[in-house]
Amino acid sequence: MTDPVREDDLHAYVDSALPEARRLDVEAWLAAHPEDAARVQTWTGQNQALHAAFDGVLNEPLPIDLVRAARRRPVRAPWRAMAATLALAASGLIGYGIGLSEDQPLPVPLHFARDAAIAHAVFSPEARHPVEVDAAHAAHLVSWLSKRVGTQLKAPEFGALGFELLGGRLLAGESGPVAQFMYQDAGGRRVTLYVRRAVTGNRETAFRHVTENGVEVFYWIDRDFGYALSGQIAHPDMQKLADAAYRQLMGG
C-alpha cells in the first residue's frame, strides 16, 4: 500500500528529488489526475524558463572589480600569511573568460589550463542544464560551435571508455569564443573538452597535465588552437580519456 501523493510530492517530482520508487508512484498518480499533471507540467516549464532567462549570465565575462574582490585577502592577516596568500593568489585561478593580468602574468598555456578548469567547475555540476545544445543534435552542435570558434571542430568519441557526449555550449573568452563539449559516463561522472583560439605569438606545447583545485586538466596547444580536457575523476581514467582525445583530434 503506497502513501497517497501529496502536494510536496508533486514539487519533489518536478525537482527530481524523489527516490525512484516514489517517483513511479507519482507518475502513476499523474496519469490518473490530469489537473495535477497540468500543474506539474507548468512548474517544470517555469524551471526551464528560469534557465532560459538567466543562464546567459553564466557566460558573461566577469567584471574585473568582482574578480579583484574575489581574490583580495583580508588586510589584517599577519605578514607571513599575507606572503603565503599572495603566492597562492599568483598561482591561483585567474580570469574566467577575461584577459586579466593582475599580480604576475601567467605563462599563457597555464592560464589557458586554468580557464578550462574554471569552466569545468562552473558547468559540470549543473544537473539539468549542463549544456546549451544536447547530443541529440550533435551535428548541429558541432557545426554551430565550429562556426563560432572559427575552425572545423570535432567532438572526440569516448564510447569505448564509457563516456558519451552530453552536448556543448559556447563561452566568452578573452581571445574570442570558446567551445565546451561535455561528456558523461553511466556513473554520472563528467569531463569537459575546452577549445579556443590561442593567443597570437603562442608557441605550441606538448601534451601536458596540471591539477587545478582538484580538477585534472590535460591540455595542449596546436598552432592556432588550444585544447584542454578537464575532469574531477581518477588520474588514470583521465589519462586514458586525454590520450584518446589527443589521438583523435591530432591524428587526422
Added chain:
Amino acid sequence: MRLNPKPDLIEHLPRLRRYARALTGDVVRADDLVQDTLERALARLDLWQPGSDLRAWLFTLMHNLFVNQLRTRRPQDTALDEAMDIPVSGGQMEALAARDMHAALVRLPDEQREVILLVGLEQFSYAEAAQVLGVPVGTIMSRLARARERMRHMLAGAPAVQLKVVK
C-alpha cells in the same frame, strides 16, 4: 596555525551573479550584491569550515545581505519599472519570454522569489535551500508551492495580484 589553503572564490562567481541577477532584477544592484558577498566572505573565511559546502555558505551570506538591504531600502518599485523596460526586438519570442519571467519574478514576494530561484534555477536541494535561508524545510515547501502557483497565474496572463480579496 592553519595550513589549509584558502579556497578560491572565483569559480563561484558566475553562479552567484546569476542568482543575484534574478533576485534583484537589476544588473548593477546584482553585481553590488555579489561584491558585498565576496567582501563579507573574505572577512569571515576563518568561520567557514573546510570540507563543508562553500557554495551554500556563500549563498547564505548573500541571502543575509539581501535581507539587510531590503530592511534599509524604501519599498522598491524601481526594479519593476526596469524589468518592464527591458528592450525587446520585434518578434523574438525568447526575449519576450525572458521579459515575462523578469516581470513575474519581480512581482513575487522576496521570500518566495528566493525559494523558487534557489530550487528551480540554482538547483539546491530543499534541505540546502532551508540551510541557506535559515528556515525549516517545511517552510521551503510552502513558499515554493505559493511561488509556483502565483507564477503560474501571472504567466498565464491571469491578474494574480488583483485576485487578492480586498475588503
